[in-house]
Amino acid sequence: EAGVAQSPRYKIIEKRQSVAFWCNPISGHATLYWYQQILGQGPKLLIQFQNNGVVDDSQLPKDRFSAERLKGVDSTLKIQPAKLEDSAVYLCASSPPGGAGSYEQYFGPGTRLTVT
């Protein structure tokens, strides 16, 4: 079975520019997560979708970050405008429906963002 796909793998932008990341979860996985992982830290949840509805976006900086999951499949995460502190790896993960939190997450390879 195909894994979680993400693109691009690397992105370098200047501060105040915009950037978008794309994620295609494993087929049939209802739950999709976006994480920010700063070097030396664990992944920090930005937003969680269940199908195409938002379950949790309490840690998403909504003044500059936005995310959508159209038709409950692919998802995009956007940063506009970017700041230096947004330099990180952005991870997408998915998990099967049901399970009440007991299912593990399947991670994509991540997008490494550098803001200069």
Next chain:
Amino acid sequence: GNSVTQMEGPVTLSEEAFLTINCTYTATGYPSLFWYVQYPGEGLQLLLKATKADDKGSNKGFEATYRKETTSFHLEKGSVQVSDSAVYFCALNTNAGKSTFGDGTTLTVKP
């Protein structure tokens, strides 16, 4: 809120040594607990999990037991190999599926 605390690294061991990486958590209710591993140049992948108190997760010689009384989920392996060198993350999921990760522990195993 929920939190996961891992022992700080890096940890350096000789091959065949015993490994323990401590993990404690704070959460409401009864979360599921996970260990994920990230090998050099690869993405995060599940190592093992436990979904209720006293469950033991195991995989590839690694084990961890869900201890509700001490809110812990320590990772152990009796004899590490060079190929176990990686970053290990402890994580929890609430019943609603909300995830919290620790900051990771880097393990280096020397031959």
